[in-house]
Amino acid sequence: MFRAIPILILLTVLPIRAADRPELRHANANVWLEGNDPLKTDGKSPKLAFAMSLAVPGLGELYAGEPKRAAVFMGIEALTWFNYLRWRNKGNDLKAEFRTFADRNWDEGRYREWQDYNKARGSPYIETETLPCKHALDGCHRVDTQQYYEMIGKYDQFVFGWRDVHEVGFETGNGNVVSNQRIDYENQRNESNKLLKRASVIVGLTVVNRIASSIHAALRVRSAQVSVLPRPDRTELAIHVLF
Numbered sequence: 001m002f003r004a005i006p007i008l009i010l011l012t013v014l015p016i017r018a019a020d021r022p023e024l025r026h027a028n029a030n031v032w033l034e035g036n037d038p039l040k041t042d043g044k045s046p047k048l049a050f051a052m053s054l055a056v057p058g059l060g061e062l063y064a065g066e067p068k069r070a071a072v073f074m075g076i077e078a079l080t081w082f083n084y085l086r087w088r089n090k091g092n093d094l095k096a097e098f099r100t101f102a103d104r105n106w107d108e109g110r111y112r113e114w115q116d117y118n119k120a121r122g123s124p125y126i127e128t129e130t131l132p133c134k135h136a137l138d139g140c141h142r143v144d145t146q147q148y149y150e151m152i153g154k155y156d157q158f159v160f161g162w163r164d165v166h167e168v169g170f171e172t173g174n175g176n177v178v179s180n181q182r183i184d185y186e187n188q189r190n191e192s193n194k195l196l197k198r199a200s201v202i203v204g205l206t207v208v209n210r211i212a213s214s215i216h217a218a219l220r221v222r223s224a225q226v227s228v229l230p231r232p233d234r235t236e237l238a239i240h241v242l243f
Helices: 004-013 028-035 047-054 059-062 068-104 108-120 147-156 156-161 178-224 231-242
Strands: none
Touching: 028 147, 047 059, 047 178, 059 178, 068 147, 108 156, 147 156, 147 178, 178 231
8 A cells, every 4th residue: 555655656747658558558567657758749848848937937838838827927037127127226326426425525635644643643543444445556555446435434444534524633533533424425335235235136036936937837848748648547557566
């Protein structure tokens, strides 16, 4: 009895030769479980369906003859790419805006003056960060535009570069200096990063949609092939294999 369970499961998922076609009968029951299935009424391939949906979600479903399900996967694909482009473009627009804001309101020369002030007093403020160049200039050892724009807003070390504190006298307690421009700048940068991260998540969803569509299309083609064999013949085949 228990031997019949795995056999019946295999008969459900594997391609099976037709037991009721004389030309396919064979004394050895294993012939019905071979990988090559001649009982393909339409000649459709699960592997091809998988590849088609991997390239374009829903295309494999169309190939399998399921236009409604194809429309679902295609709709998800279109929606995800629409939102990806929308959020990425908006995030990049905000990135351009906050960088322009920084170029107007953060003065590297003023920051270098504060560095000299700090060094002249024995560097009581420990400078943990080295500001990279935002452009490839002569004598610049490291160019990292992204890090440049991140550091000037993120770390207290660079607070004296903001123009709204130019009237504030230099000191080494940078954490006590409040710059509204710096706060505004960080809010703009965080909003841009949030949208760009959201766009990157959408890319992951498109991958999931493609994999789901590929597996579904392949299974539907395989299921259509197996369902060609009537259930009574499957039972007869199972009994033949067992006994």
